Amino acid sequence: MPSPIGHVLAGVAAAWTADLVPGDRDCRVAPATAGWYERAGGGLTVACGALAALPDLDLLFGGHRTMTHSLVAVAVVGLCAGMMAAGARRPIARVALTCALAYATHLALDLLGADPFPPQGIQLFWPFSREWFISGWNLFEGTERRHVFSALSLGQNAKAIVRELAILGPIVTVTWLVRVKALAGLSTELARRDHSTQ
Ligand SMILES: [Zn+2]
Numbered sequence: 001m002p003s004p005i006g007h008v009l010a011g012v013a014a015a016w017t018a019d020l021v022p023g024d025r026d027c028r029v030a031p032a033t034a035g036w037y038e039r040a041g042g043g044l045t046v047a048c049g050a051l052a053a054l055p056d057l058d059l060l061f062g063g064h065r066t067m068t069h070s071l072v073a074v075a076v077v078g079l080c081a082g083m084m085a086a087g088a089r090r091p092i093a094r095v096a097l098t099c100a101l102a103y104a105t106h107l108a109l110d111l112l113g114a115d116p117f118p119p120q121g122i123q124l125f126w127p128f129s130r131e132w133f134i135s136g137w138n139l140f141e142g143t144e145r146r147h148v149f150s151a152l153s154l155g156q157n158a159k160a161i162v163r164e165l166a167i168l169g170p171i172v173t174v175t176w177l178v179r180v181k182a183l184a185g186l187s188t189e190l191a192r193r194d195h196s197t198q
Pocket of ligand 1: 056069
């Protein structure tokens, strides 16, 4: 299963990919003069990175890769995000779907990763089915959580992270570049609109 680093990268890529969907995305646009944090999408992008790593918090309270790794959890995250967006007067559907997509990347990465210890995979359809799912593609290496500071674990985890960076790094970079291009036109248009209303 991938490391938190791989999961965070996938969550950020999900946020930036969702920004490519046309519609009510004025709140996702920052002027060219804004700082990098605003231009990267600010709090929602950070939240997406965090949401993508969140499912593994189940390691702290047991039942790993069950409840938090299910499609039901994805729906709950979308619902909560939508409610928070409504309270903050943000586009409800956009925020809800962006957050749900970011969370869902965790499930996707785990499905694509290697899991050397049975039961392998995740309980995707919890609580309706307790069946474990995994693709068997082993696209991402398994990380070692036992004796994390032993030479063997450090080596295995470093190898896993290098592979995650090699696969997800280019995806994040391309998503960023496409997003910059897509939002640049919108930023100019918003500036013009602001100017004409003043
Ligand atoms: Zn996981």
